[in-house]
Amino acid sequence: MEYEPIIGLEVHAQLLTDSKAFCSCTTRFGAEPNMNTCPICQGMPGTLPVLNRKALEFTVKMALACHCRISEFSRFARKNYYYPDLPKNYQISQYELPVAEGGYVEIETEQGNRRIPLTRIHMEEDAGKLIHDENKPLSYVDLNRTGVPLIEIVSEPEIHSPQEAAEYLRALRSILVYLDICDGNMQEGSFRCDANVSVRPKGEQALGVKTEVKNMNSFRNVQRALEYEIDRQIEAVKAGERIVQETRLFDPSTGATAAMRSKEWAHDYRYFPDPDLLPLRVEPSLVERLRNELPELPFQKKARFVEQFGIPPYDAGVLTASRDLAAYFEQTVALFPQPKTVSNWIMTELMRMLKGEEEGIGSCLVSAEQLAGLLKSVDDGTISGKIAKTVFEEMYATGKDPAAIIKEKGLVQISDSGELAGLVKQVLDDNPQELKKLLAGKTGLKKFFVGQVMKTTKGKANPQLVNDILNDELKKRGFSE
Amino acid sequence: MHTNLYEKPATELCKLLANKEASSVEITRSFLERIQAVEERVRAFVTVTPDLAIEMAQEADRRIAAGNNGPLTGLPIAVKDNMCVKGRRVTCGSRILANFAPPYDATVVRLMREAGMVILGMANMDEFAMGSSTETSYWGPTRNPWNPEMTPGGSSGGPAAAVAAMEAPVALGSDTGGSIRLPAGFCGVTGIKPTYGAVSRYGLVAYASSLDQIGPIGRDARDMALILNLICSHDPMDSTSAPMEHPDFISVLDKPVKGMTIGLPSEFFSKLEDPDVDKVMSETRVVFKSMGISFIELSLPHLDYGIAAYYIIAPSEASSNLARFDGVKYGHRSAQFESMIDMYCRTRAEGFGPEVKRRIMLGTYALSSGYYDAYYLKAAKIRTLITNDFKNAFRTCDAILCPIAPTPPFKIGEKIDDPIQMYLTDVFTIPVNMAGLPGMAIPGGFSRNGLPVGIQLIAPHFQEARLVQLASAFQRETDHHLKSPVL
Numbered sequence: 028m029e030y031e032p033i034i035g036l037e038v039h040a041q042l043l044t045d046s047k048a049f050c051s052c053t054t055r056f057g058a059e060p061n062m063n064t065c066p067i068c069q070g071m072p073g074t075l076p077v078l079n080r081k082a083l084e085f086t087v088k089m090a091l092a093c094h095c096r097i098s099e100f101s102r103f104a105r106k107n108y109y110y111p112d113l114p115k116n117y118q119i120s121q122y123e124l125p126v127a128e129g130g131y132v133e134i135e136t137e138q139g140n141r142r143i144p145l146t147r148i149h150m151e152e153d154a155g156k157l158i159h160d161e162n163k164p165l166s167y168v169d170l171n172r173t174g175v176p177l178i179e180i181v182s183e184p185e186i187h188s189p190q191e192a193a194e195y196l197r198a199l200r201s202i203l204v205y206l207d208i209c210d211g212n213m214q215e216g217s218f219r220c221d222a223n224v225s226v227r228p229k230g231e232q233a234l235g236v237k238t239e240v241k242n243m244n245s246f247r248n249v250q251r252a253l254e255y256e257i258d259r260q261i262e263a264v265k266a267g268e269r270i271v272q273e274t275r276l277f278d279p280s281t282g283a284t285a286a287m288r289s290k291e292w293a294h295d296y297r298y299f300p301d302p303d304l305l306p307l308r309v310e311p312s313l314v315e316r317l318r319n320e321l322p323e324l325p326f327q328k329k330a331r332f333v334e335q336f337g338i339p340p341y342d343a344g345v346l347t348a349s350r351d352l353a354a355y356f357e358q359t360v361a362l363f364p365q366p367k368t369v370s371n372w373i374m375t376e377l378m379r380m381l382k383g384e385e386e387g388i389g390s391c392l393v394s395a396e397q398l399a400g401l402l403k404s405v406d407d408g409t410i411s412g413k414i415a416k417t418v419f420e421e422m423y424a425t426g427k428d429p430a431a432i433i434k435e436k437g438l439v440q441i442s443d444s445g446e447l448a449g450l451v452k453q454v455l456d457d458n459p460q461e462l463k464k465l466l467a468g469k470t471g472l473k474k475f476f477v478g479q480v481m482k483t484t485k486g487k488a489n490p491q492l493v494n495d496i497l498n499d500e501l502k503k504r505g506f507s508e
Numbered sequence: 509m510h511t512n513l514y515e516k517p518a519t520e521l522c523k524l525l526a527n528k529e530a531s532s533v534e535i536t537r538s539f540l541e542r543i544q545a546v547e548e549r550v551r552a553f554v555t556v557t558p559d560l561a562i563e564m565a566q567e568a569d570r571r572i573a574a575g576n577n578g579p580l581t582g583l584p585i586a587v588k589d590n591m592c593v594k595g596r597r598v599t600c601g602s603r604i605l606a607n608f609a610p611p612y613d614a615t616v617v618r619l620m621r622e623a624g625m626v627i628l629g630m631a632n633m634d635e636f637a638m639g640s641s642t643e644t645s646y647w648g649p650t651r652n653p654w655n656p657e658m659t660p661g662g663s664s665g666g667p668a669a670a671v672a673a674m675e676a677p678v679a680l681g682s683d684t685g686g687s688i689r690l691p692a693g694f695c696g697v698t699g700i701k702p703t704y705g706a707v708s709r710y711g712l713v714a715y716a717s718s719l720d721q722i723g724p725i726g727r728d729a730r731d732m733a734l735i736l737n738l739i740c741s742h743d744p745m746d747s748t749s750a751p752m753e754h755p756d757f758i759s760v761l762d763k764p765v766k767g768m769t770i771g772l773p774s775e776f777f778s779k780l781e782d783p784d785v786d787k788v789m790s791e792t793r794v795v796f797k798s799m800g801i802s803f804i805e806l807s808l809p810h811l812d813y814g815i816a817a818y819y820i821i822a823p824s825e826a827s828s829n830l831a832r833f834d835g836v837k838y839g840h841r842s843a844q845f846e847s848m849i850d851m852y853c854r855t856r857a858e859g860f861g862p863e864v865k866r867r868i869m870l871g872t873y874a875l876s877s878g879y880y881d882a883y884y885l886k887a888a889k890i891r892t893l894i895t896n897d898f899k900n901a902f903r904t905c906d907a908i909l910c911p912i913a914p915t916p917p918f919k920i921g922e923k924i925d926d927p928i929q930m931y932l933t934d935v936f937t938i939p940v941n942m943a944g945l946p947g948m949a950i951p952g953g954f955s956r957n958g959l960p961v962g963i964q965l966i967a968p969h970f971q972e973a974r975l976v977q978l979a980s981a982f983q984r985e986t987d988h989h990l991k992s993p994v995l
Contacts, residue, residue, distance in 0.1 A: 066612045070832045072605070072713040073592045073614060075746050105828050107875070109852055116831035168836065297875035299884055302718035302825055304747050 029229040030264065032257040033237075034192050034222055035146075035184035038199055039177050040209040041153065041217035042085045048152045048176035049076030049119060056215070060158070060169035068174035070114030075303050078103075082150060082176035085208040086126050087309060087317050089178060090148050092202050092324055095130030097314050103150075103301040108294050111168050112155040120179075122298040125149035126309065132182075132202070133326050134194040135344070143195050144183040153177050184223060184234065189253035193246045196220060197348075201325045205350045213245050220249055225270070226260045235260075236270040240284055242277045252277035256284050328353055336366035345374055351388045358395035363402045372402065376416060380423050392426030393419070401429040409433065410440050414486050442489040444496060447480070450488070451496045454479040455504070466506050473497060513538035515992075518583060518677040518731045525572060525582040532565035532572070532582030536626050539584050543628070543675045546995045551650050552660075552670035554589045555597050556629035564626040571624050580738060581624030586676035588667050589630040590637060591722070592711040593617050600713050601635040601645035601663075604833045604840045604859025614711020615743045616680060616722055623738055628676055632666030635861045636830065637687055637715040639663050640933040643924045644863040651920070652694060653993040654959055658917040661694030661933075663687040667725050668695040673995055678726040678735055682712055683947075684719045685818055686912070686937025692725050692949035693912035693962025698979065698989060699725040700732050703970045704944035705750035708743030714829040716822035717748075719941040728989045729980035732948070733757035736972060750970065760977040766800030768978070770965075771905030775811040776936060782915045784955035789911055792952050792963050795985050796909070804905050808897040813890045814939040815931060820874050820887035821942075826864075827871030833859060866927065895943040898966075907978055908966040910936050916955040936964060946972040950979045951988035960988070 047054055050067035067074040090097055104122035126149055131142040155173040159166045180199060186192050200218055203209035211218045220243055225235035240256050243249040255277075260270055275284040323331070325347050332343035332353070347353045352373070359369045377398075381387060401422065405415045410433055421432045433439055441447060454476055455462050465472040473494075480493045513521070513535050524530040540558050547553060561584065568582035587593065590600045592610035594617075599605045613621065620627065634644040642650040642665025650665040652658035653673040660669040664681030668691030671679050681688040683701035692699030700723045707722045714720060724735035740754040772793075780786045793803065835841035835855030842854035860868070874883040901908060913933055923930040940947035945966055952963035967974045983989050 066610070069837065071592075071610060071612065071838075072598075072600070072608070072832065073590075073610065073709075073711040074612075075710050075748075077745060077747050107828050107831060109831065109834065109849075111834075111836045111848070114832060114837055116834060117828050295877045297828070297872065297877070297880075299824060299828070299875050299880070302716075302748075303714075 030226045030261045031187065031229045032189075032253070032260075033184045033225050033227065033234055034186035034189075034253060035237075036182045036186065036192060036195065037221045037223070038180045038196065039219040040089075040180065040203050040211075042082050042176040042178060042208055043210060044079055044081045044085065044176055046079055046081075047174035048079050048082050048150070049174055052174065054175050058171055060167070060171060063171040064173065068114070069170055070116075076119060076301075078304065078307070079176060083126070083307070083309070084313070084317060085176075085206070086148065086150050086178050087314060088206050088208060088321065089180070089203065090127030090130065091314070091318050091321055092206060093127075093130040093132055093145055093148065093180070095127035095145060095148055097127050097309055098124060099309055099311065100124065101126045101149075101307045101309070103304040103307065104298045105301045106151075107297040110154070111166070112157050112170075112173070114155070114170060114173060118152060118154065119301055119304070120151035121149035126307070132195060132198050134191065134198045136191060136194065141191070143191075144185055146181040146183050148178055148180050151177050151179060184225075184237075189250040189257070192222065192253055193250045196246055196249060198325070201348060205322055205325055216244070219244075222249065222253060222256075224253060224256050224260065226257060226264060235264075236272050238270065238272065238284075239274045240277055241274060244279075248277060248279050251279075251282050252284055255282055259284065322350070332356075336360060336370075338366050338370045342367075342370045342374060345378075346370060349387055355388050355391075355395050359399050359402075362396060362399035363406075365402070365406070368402060369398075372398065376419050380420075391423070393422045397422055397428055404429055404433065408440060408442055408489060410438055411486065411490055413490075414438050414440065417486075438487060440489045441484055441487050442492055444492060447488060447492055448496050448500070450480050450483060451476070451493065451500050454483070455500060462504075465501070466504065473501075512542070514542040514674045514677075516677075517727050518734060521677055522579060522583055522734070525568075526577070526579075528572065532568040532584075532626060533562060535582065536561050536565040536584050536628070539628055539676060542673075546653075546673050546675060549651060549656055549995060550653050550669050550673045550675065551648060552631055552666045552673060552675055553586070553629045554599055554601065554632050554645070554647050554666065557596065557627070560596070561626050561628050568624040568626060578623050580620075580734065582626065583678070584626040584628050584676060585620065586628050586631045586667055586670040586679040587617070588664050588679070588681045589633050590682060590713040590715075591617055591680060592713070593627060593630070596630070598630060598713070599646070600637070601633045601647060602859065602861070602864070603646045604856070605838075606646065606840060608839050610711075612711065615708035615745060616739050617711060619738055619741070631664070631670050631676075631679060634663035634665070634687075635864050636713070636826070637663040637682060637684055637720075638826070638863050638867050640686065640690055640930050641918075641920070641924065642666060642669075642691070643920060644861055646861060649920050652917050652959070653995060654696065655917070655957075657919055658959060659694065659920050661691035661913070661917065663691075664699075664725065665691045668692050668697055668699065671695070671697045671725050671727065672993060674992065678724060678731050680722055680735070680739075681725050682720055682722050683937075683941065684715050684721075684822060685941050686934040688723045688725060689912050689937050689947055689949035689962070689964060690934065693951075693964075694917040694960060696951045696954075696960030696962070696988065696991065696993070697725055698728050698732060698948070698950055699723065700736070700948040700972060700975060701940065701946060702736065702740060702972050703750070703946045704941075705748050706754065706946070706970060706972065707739045708741070708746040708749050710743055710745040714825075716825040717829060718825060719818075719822060721941070728983050729950075729976050730761060732979070733761055733976050736976070740972070752970070754970075755973045757973055757976050760973045761980045763977050765978055765981040768801050768907070769804055769905045770796060770801055771804050771806045771901050771908045773806055773808045773811065773901065773908060773910060775808050776910040779914065779935065780911065784916050784961055785911050785914065788953040788961040788963065789909075792909065792982075795982060799981055799985060806901045806904060808894070808901060808939070810890060810893040810897050811939050814894060814942055815935055817887040817890040817894070818934075818938045818942060819870065819931060820883045821891065823867040823871030824874045824884050825871065827868045827875065830860075830864070830868055835859075863927070891942050894939050898939075898943045898945060898968075902968045906967070907974060910964050910966070912936055912949050912962040912964045916957070916959045916961050940964075940966055945969060946975055948972075948975040948979055950982060951986075951991075953988055954991075
């Protein structure tokens with residue numbers, strides 16, 4: 028029998044507000060433990076939460092970008108559980124009435140585009156962190172992250188493969204980053220994902236028993252964890268075992284998932300409406316304002332790039348993965364209107380250099396103007412494509428203008444046919460053995476002679492011109508193809 | 509005849525201060541001496557802070573000298589032990605906070621500081637405001653100044669007793685199900701629970717967040733007006749604080765009440781079995797009638813479910829509000845434990861008293877998965893029905909009159925082992941919190957045993973001024989509020 032996996036994802040995205048969800052503490056990352064706290068986020072007796080309006084606006088933006096229904100009235104609820112990183116021992120979240128319901132996220136699959144339906148998007152507050160002493164049985168609590176606003180985006184269980192799950196997450200992250208409401212950093216935990224996984228015989232309608240998989244801190248690990256968990260469940264079902272509803276942790280070092288001790292996590296969260304916060308009203312006028320403020324989203328931008336610039340969908344996908352990169356592309360094309368050439372350069376040379384750069388295009392010293400300038404120099408024959416790569420490396424390292432580098436290093440292409448003819452003659456004369464073989468029919472040696480000219484000119488010779496002159500010269504010497 | 513400063517009513521003290529006829533330090537000393545003299549018999553305070561009080565009084569005197577004073581500058585006050593005062597011990601009458609000093613001021617405390625008031629100390633209360641007799645305090649019961657064998661009522665027994673015993677001219681209490689009005693009634697003083705949202709809850713250690721409200725306790729309606737003018741204001745730190753302007757409560761004190769209609773809910777009066785309370789209620793009606801007020805009988809059909817619904821909602825919220833007392837961050841932590849969970853368990857087992865534990869368990873149960881709809885949700889619906897009953901009632905009357913409690917003050921120890929009997933004490937006060945209405949306790953007379961019996965007036969939302977107006981008129985015709993216990 029064939030089995031199919033059913034996956035639903037719960038994504039927590041940290042919102043890029045300046046202050047926390049219910050107090051005015053900064054959300055800046057990296058401060059000394061407990062420095063970014065106040066009586067409110069420390070859960071001091073008597074303190075009360077006041078909603079950060081910005082966090083609400085960010086949530087509504089995401090909901091609009093995902094085509095959700097925005098609830099005019101929603102409620103905050105308390106999720107009650109005891110843990111030292113949660114100073115009130117309840118988390119302010121939403122339960123029965125979230126800010127947004129329904130909606131979808133569009134992804135690309137091998138079978139074409141798919142809409143992954145969403146269940147809901149709601150707001151909540153983050154918990155702090157425990158720091159365990161390595162030598163003593165002692166733990167410390169850092170509440171800097173406590174109260175940082177999060178949105179939870181819950182998908183319907185309609186994701187059918189680990190690849191789709193990864194695609195969905197990429198699409199989701201890309202939307203969040205486009206909206207400038209989340210930095211999408213999985214390693215630092217500002218974009219986190221838990222998965223609900225079950226399997227069922229293909230064609231069956233009823234859902235199987237699900238497990239919840241946690242601790243996947245990269246797209247790759249999500250895929251690995253899901254692949255492992257799906258295989259594990261299919262094997263178990265085939266062996267006649269029952270799947271137990273449980274929470275399983277992914278271990279990146281082994282690639283396996285393992286059950287958490289269930290007793291410790293058998294929570295009854297006792298949700299109830301938070302009496303400290305009034306029912307939340309999202310004014311239709313606010314929704315309209317935010318709708319008008321929405322930027323072009325990744326999916327729309329990609330379609331436009333294909334249409335407007337005539338570049339392949341693959342290129343458009345790569346270029347629109349980040350809003351800044353897409354803007355860089357557009358600025359460059361505006362100055363050098365050969366989209367495919369620009370796209371090739373960005374996707375190969377630029378992205379190769381950017382690999383490993385945390386901030387992506389944001390940290391790049393080469394401006395769009397400078398890249399366009401470089402490409403023009405190639406186009407008008409000032410330098411060769413090959414030299415351009417060297418120039419680009421220098422530009423990337425120093426931020427200098429391409430013209431300055433070309434001038435400084437004397438990299439201007441030699442297109443003087445008189446000069447090149449002399450050089451061609453000379454390399455032919457200097458290598459009689461090879462010339463003899465070439466004239467005898469070993470045409471592959473043409474490349475050798477072109478190479479020799481390039482070598483003596485340190486790559487500056489116009490390769491097309493060298494080729495032409497070589498052909499002429501060889502003809503003169505009795506060569507025919 | 510020489511009268512001590514502590515015997516003078518707050519309005520007179522304010523006049524003396526403004527006219528520089530008495531300094532805040534003199535007045536404060538007078539109250540501190542009074543506390544020293546009678547506190548052993550009353551036990552109204554958990555913590556008296558004479559040094560800090562004198563410091564605040566000196567500061568107030570400097571402000572008065574500099575002409576930088578307001579109407580309350582230099583007036584001493586007692587504060588219930590559940591409002592945060594930065595750096596001072598605030599225990600909520602509980603072992604679990606026995607050594608807790610909050611790092612911030614409650615909004616009402618900030619307002620008192622800005623007004624230049626002098627905090628004498630923190631007044632006793634039922635543990636986390638859970639109780640109707642101040643007997644559940646970790647620090648032991650407060651005594652009723654009229655008779656030390658009797659309870660002062662609760663949970664704000666300390667603040668009410670302090671005012672009755674003249675240990676403070678005024679006090680701040682909090683009221684979740686009657687916690688200002690019951691002790692005010694039992695101690696023969698005046699107290700008001702403002703509309704939910706009128707006074708900021710920021711810094712009030714929460715018992716049941718949707719019901720808690722801070723309010724003043726004093727000798728008469730004039731004291732109410734003084735303090736309400738200070739504490740009724742919108743606070744952006746409390747999302748449930750009403751964004752509105754409040755009237756000048758002093759301006760209504762002398763307004764006539766002739767022509768007003770007072771509603772008498774049959775459900776309340778049919779419950780009156782105690783002859784003392786019955787007598788006081790009849791006398792009260794005669795007084796109001798003589799002032800040109802007419803009465804109308806009305807019905808609040810869902811009142812009977814008030815206590816049942818309250819004992820779902822309040823404990824549910826409490827079970828969550830009190831979760832933070834876990835030994836991790838502040839307050840008591842068990843000295844010995846084997847694991848994190850064990851630490852939580854032992855800390856809370858040692859730190860909370862039996863009534864608090866009972867309510868935490870009630871609330872935890874009511875919110876449990878599978879029971880939520882049957883209990884919490886149902887109680888929330890009853891709450892809406894009770895609120896609608898009152899709204900309908902106020903179409904035909906300006907205020908509602910009823911008793912505060914079914915009986916005069918009861919003995920210490922009489923009900924403490926019978927929670928149901930204790931809970932039934934609040935039958936007349938709880939519905940007011942459920943509906944979020946303002947309710948006022950006014951001295952109405954005395955029992956045959958010479959114990960105070962209070963009456964309650966209830967007004968529509970944000971009409972506390974009408975209560976002050978009615979109480980002021982009533983107190984012009986009566987002298988119950990002028991009587992004080994012999995200590």
